[in-house]
Structure formats: structure tokens, C-alpha cells
Amino acid sequence: MWSTDDVARDSVRRQGNALTAAVVAERVAEAAVRERETSKQALLGDTFCEYETEPERLADIWAAKHMEWQRVRDLMTQSGWSRYEPELDLQSSQWAQERGQQRQATLSAHAAHLARRHDERDGLRTELWVSARAGRLIRAAADRAGLQPAEVLAQLAERVVVGKDGTLSVPPFSPSR
Incomplete structure (x- = not known):
């Protein structure tokens, strides 16, 4: 969300x-x-139904x-411009570039978040309780391969073969990195 200054x-x-310059002064x-x-209305708690925004935020935006119109007026006076040209306003151009970079970073972060959620939907996270004997076998295989027990279980699950009758089996394999 943009700050009131950005808006x-x-x-x-x-x-x-x-x-x-005359129109900018207006x-x-x-x-x-x-x-x-808007400041007065915000203090009174009046709502701005037509704008559907909080009164305090609208007052802050105005x-x-x-302040920004004053800055532009002062810049035009100091620079001797007859018309305002945003491209020549270095400060405004810098702010616009920063907002563009922020927007791009936000969009990239959102896209990465959506991709992670998509990947998570395709994957499966679970907590698994196995017997003591099975646990010892999995820990021993993990130790030999230099893996965590969960990594051995993941490799085991990736190799599951479902038979025509619905039975599950895993061909022999050696866990590896």
C-alpha cells in the first residue's frame, strides 16, 4: 500500500x-x-461515503x-519554468522510480509466494509415526547415506509403485543425496 506521500x-x-504556474498556484x-x-471532518468523525476511505487517511492525503503542490510551485519559480514538466523534476522522477521499484519488488515477492503455495499444494507434508523397529531401520539407512530420516522417507515415497490390485511396493534402492 502506498503511503499518503506516495499517493x-x-x-x-x-x-x-x-x-x-498560474494553474499550479490555483x-x-x-x-x-x-x-x-478534510481535517475538520476527520476531527468530527464524519465519513466520506463517496470516497469509501477513512476520514483520517483522506485528510492526510490532502x-x-x-505540500507537494507547494513544492512544485516553488520549483517552478526557482527554475523559471513556464510549465511544469515532471521529467525535468529530478526529485519527482526519483520518487517515481522508487515507487516503480517498490511495485516491481512487491509483484515479484507476490509471484514467488504464489509459486511456493502452488508447489506446496503439489507436495505433501505430514507427521509420521512408525514402530521402533522401522524407526531404527530408517535412522540406520539415513546415517549411512548422511541424510536425515525424513529425507530417506521422502526418497522411499518417491519410489512407491502401485500394483494393479492397489498394493504398494518399493523396488530396492540405496538412499543418496
């Missing part, structure tokens, strides 16, 4: 493209009014938008 920066970057004034209104 404001992205919004101003998109909406501000090619705006003149946006600063509008954001100041919205900041006051405060952040107000």
Missing part, C-alpha cells in the same frame, strides 16, 4: 504535467482548502497533496 506525489506528477490554493475541510 500525493503520484497524483501531482500526473495531474501537473504541462500546467502553467492547485495549491485548492489543496489548502481541501486539507482544512495535507500531502498540499
